[in-house]
Amino acid sequence: MAESFAKLKExxxxxxxxxxxxxxxxxxxxVTLKVTFFALLLGIAxxxxxxxxxxxxxxxxxxxxxGFGKTMLxxxxxxxxxxxxxxxxxxxxxxxxxxxxVIFVSTTNTVFVASMVFGIxxxxxxxxxxxxxxxxxxxxxFEAGRSLGFDYFQTMRFIVIPQAFKNVLPALANEFIALLxxxxxxxxIGLMDLTKGGDVIRGRTFSAFMPLIVVAAIYLAxxxxxxxxVGKLERRLRSNER
Amino acid sequence: xxxxxxxxVKNLEKHFNDGAVHALNxxxxxxxxxxxxxxxxxxxxxxxxxxxxxxxxxxxxSGTVIFEGTHLTAPRTNINVYRRRxxxxxxxxxxxxxxxxLRNLTLGPTELLKKSTGDAxxxxxxxxxxxxxxxxxxxxxxxxxxGQKQRIAIVRALCMEPDVMLFDEPTSALxxxxxxxxxxxxxxxxxxxxxxxxxxxxxxxxxxVADRVLFMDEGVVVEEGSPEDIFEHPKxxxxxxxxxxxx
Numbered sequence: 001m002a003e004s005f006a007k008l009k010e011x012x013x014x015x016x017x018x019x020x021x022x023x024x025x026x027x028x029x030x031v032t033l034k035v036t037f038f039a040l041l042l043g044i045a046x047x048x049x050x051x052x053x054x055x056x057x058x059x060x061x062x063x064x065x066x067g068f069g070k071t072m073l074x075x076x077x078x079x080x081x082x083x084x085x086x087x088x089x090x091x092x093x094x095x096x097x098x099x100x101x102v103i104f105v106s107t108t109n110t111v112f113v114a115s116m117v118f119g120i121x122x123x124x125x126x127x128x129x130x131x132x133x134x135x136x137x138x139x140x141x142f143e144a145g146r147s148l149g150f151d152y153f154q155t156m157r158f159i160v161i162p163q164a165f166k167n168v169l170p171a172l173a174n175e176f177i178a179l180l181x182x183x184x185x186x187x188x189i190g191l192m193d194l195t196k197g198g199d200v201i202r203g204r205t206f207s208a209f210m211p212l213i214v215v216a217a218i219y220l221a222x223x224x225x226x227x228x229x230v231g232k233l234e235r236r237l238r239s240n241e242r
Numbered sequence: 243x244x245x246x247x248x249x250x251v252k253n254l255e256k257h258f259n260d261g262a263v264h265a266l267n268x269x270x271x272x273x274x275x276x277x278x279x280x281x282x283x284x285x286x287x288x289x290x291x292x293x294x295x296x297x298x299x300x301x302x303x304s305g306t307v308i309f310e311g312t313h314l315t316a317p318r319t320n321i322n323v324y325r326r327r328x329x330x331x332x333x334x335x336x337x338x339x340x341x342x343x344l345r346n347l348t349l350g351p352t353e354l355l356k357k358s359t360g361d362a363x364x365x366x367x368x369x370x371x372x373x374x375x376x377x378x379x380x381x382x383x384x385x386x387x388x389g390q391k392q393r394i395a396i397v398r399a400l401c402m403e404p405d406v407m408l409f410d411e412p413t414s415a416l417x418x419x420x421x422x423x424x425x426x427x428x429x430x431x432x433x434x435x436x437x438x439x440x441x442x443x444x445x446x447x448x449x450x451v452a453d454r455v456l457f458m459d460e461g462v463v464v465e466e467g468s469p470e471d472i473f474e475h476p477k478x479x480x481x482x483x484x485x486x487x488x489x
Contacts, residue, residue, distance in 0.1 A: 063301050065317050143299055144336035148350040148402060149326035158349060162340050 008210075015210045021201050025211075028197025029218060035114045035193065036180045042119025043179070044172075047126030050080045052156055054127065055134045060152065080127075087124035093185050095121055100189040110191040114183065122179050129171045133164030166237050173230035177223050184219075194218060247272035247308075248406060248437050249296060254305035256291050256461075265291040267461035268305070273406075276435040280448040282472075283458035284484060289441045292458065293410050296439065297321075297328045310405065326354055329399025333411040335391040337383040343370070343394055344379040347401045355402065362401070369397045373427050389420030393427055400431075407431065409440040445488055449473055457481045 016022040057077035064070040087095070099117035100110070107113060137160050145155035165172075187196035198215035202208050249272070256266040265288045273279050281289045294300040296307060298314055298321050307314045309324055338346050347366035351357040357365075370376040373393045383391055392412055399407060409428065413421045425447050432438055432451050442448065448455050448469060455472040457465045457480075465472065465481045473489075476482045 138334075138336075140332060140334050140336040141338065144330075144332065144338070146322075147297060147299060147325055147328075147330035147332075148398075149322050149324075149354050150350070151322045154353065158353065159338055163338075166340070 011207060011210045015201055015205050015207060016214075019204075021204065024192070024197035024200050025194065025214065025218070028192055028194040031111060031186070031192060032180070032183055032194040034111055035118060035183045035186060035191075036176070038111075038115035039118035039122055039179060039183070040176055042115065043122035043126045043175075046120065046123030047130050048161065050083065050123065050127040051130035051134060052153070052161075053077055053080050054131055056152060056156075084124050084127060087121055092118070092121050092182055093188055096185060096188055110186075110189055113189060114186050114191055114193075118179060118183060121182075122175060125175055126172065129168050129175060130161075130164060132171075133168035134160055136167050137163050169230065169234050169237065173227065176230075177226060180222060180226070181219060246275075248275045248277075248310060249273040249439075250306075250308040251292075251296070252306045252308075254292070254295055254307065255303045256288070256295060256300060257303045264461050266295065266302070266305075269458075269461070269463055271456065271463065271466075273437065273439060276437055278432045278438045278440065278451055278453045279456060280452035280454070280469075281439065281441045281456045281458060282443070282445070282448060282484075283456075283464075287458045288461040289456075289458045290410055291461075293408055293439060293441045296406075296408055297325050297330060299330070326350070326402050327405045329396075329402060329404035329407045331392070331395050331399055331407065331409045331412045333414050335383075335388070335395045335415075337391055337395055337398070339383050342380050342382060343375070343386070346383070346394065347398050350398070350402050366397070366401055369400055370394075372430075373397055387420060388416045389423045392416065392420075392424045396424075396427055396431075406437045406439065409438065409442065411441055411443065413442065413444055443488070445473070445485075457484070459484070 016025070053073070053076045057073050060073070061070075064073070096114065096117045100113050104113045104116065134156075141159055141163065142155055145159040146152075150158065183193060184195040186193040187199065192200070194215055198211040201211040205211070251269055251271045251273075254266050254269040255264070257264050267288075269288075269292055271279075281292065283289045291300055295302045296309075298307070302315060305315070309328065312324060313319060314321060314324055337343075338349070341349065344363065344366055347370070348357075348359065348362035351362040351365065352359055367376060367379065370379055373396070375390060375393060375397075378386060378390065378394075383394070386394065396407075396412075412428070413424050416424065421444070425444065428438070428440070428447070429451055440447070440452075450469075452469050454466060455469050456463050457472060457478075459480050465476065465478050472481070473485065476485055
């Protein structure tokens with residue numbers, strides 16, 4: 001027992017302390033968090049806008065009079081559906097490679113490219129989450145807003161979205177956690193994220209167990225921490241309703 | 243009746259499911275300023291659809307709705323502007339559960355009428371005082387009883403300072419002991435000269451408060467007249483059989 005513990009300690013020192021190799025882990029962690037954070041912001045922004053377009057079209061296509069507004073909405077809805085189909089129908093690694101080698105060729109800022117690609121990717125999933133949230137709101141809420149004189153988007157902004165957001169918070173938290181782990185493929189475009197950092201150490205020290213287990217443990221700790229944080233937020237949001 | 247109606251409805255028709263269901267089959271009604279019009283009829287008679295067509299929550303299939311001289315049903319009309327002047331009260335209250343009572347009341351005035359928060363709060367508190375709920379201003383809707391919720395919903399509509407109030411079965415979802423408190427508020431409103439269109443099953447209210455009663459069945463106005471005409475001297479067989487069931 002004591003012997004194996006000493007071995008582990010030796011391996012830990014060899015992998016992380018010698019040559020200050022722990023920096024691969026901390027720098028990588030920072031990159032992972034950066035990409036996840038910016039991707040989430042972009043994803044939520046895209047998700048709210050696209051979800052509003054999709055539900056506006058579904059709810060208003062019958063009552064809108066023909067004209068510029070209706071044509072615009074139909075075009076936007078078609079683009080939104082195309083976006084959802086393409087993004088959800090292709091692997092994120094392929095999207096990442098296309099983003100790096102085809103779309104953002106002129107930039108060397110891989111954090112930017114990864115944030116954009118993961119943001120656009122998770123925007124598609126967040127759209128469907130938020131759309132589900134909008135549909136879960138009692139139509140009476142919508143009618144009450146409209147009867148006061150709010151237009152469709154004002155009703156969404158003041159009345160429907162705040163309630164929908166509360167309902168979808170658990171699903172949104174899941175998406176965030178999935179996103180955090182998905183960014184592990186960033187290494188494909190040479191980005192030194194947490195996973196790549198651990199892998200680089202493995203390449204230097206030729207020991208696989210210690211660096212990879214530590215990387216896995218860090219992901220796990222992050223996920224547990226964020227789940228706890230979201231649970232707390234959820235309870236706080238609910239407390240003023242019941 | 244005054245010569246200049248505040249709402250004028252002509253040949254109103256509403257079909258659902260691509261014409262399979264005819265909820266309204268040519269309704270013609272003029273509503274005068276300060277009039278209290280009560281609409282009664284069996285369920286499925288089209289009375290709620292009629293009410294919801296007045297502020298275009300339901301878009302009529304054909305016919306016109308003229309409100310204060312404006313064709314609401316004309317293609318170029320921005321309905322949102324006119325809805326501000328037509329308060330609506332729903333069967334299920336539809337208060338906003340994520341806002342306090344006070345915020346429910348001031349959302350419209352601050353965002354749509356561009357009132358300052360101070361002015362909007364003052365007006366809201368005055369009206370809350372009148373319905374006896376000033377102490378609940380900071381509560382959330384889920385903490386209120388049904389009767390309180392409906393009184394708040396009425397106040398929410400009043401905060402927009404409307405010219406007309408539309409009531410869609412305002413007491414149908416309430417426990418019996420709470421119906422009175424809501425009807426009292428409505429009576430008071432009627433006494434002050436508010437123009438009101440009320441869809442209801444409360445025959446006592448219709449008899450006591452209405453200036454005119456409309457009896458609808460199968461999407462048409464079958465009979466209309468003063469409460470006395472309707473309740474004491476019903477002419478049509480359908481109204482007689484309806485009244486024999488509900489009175």
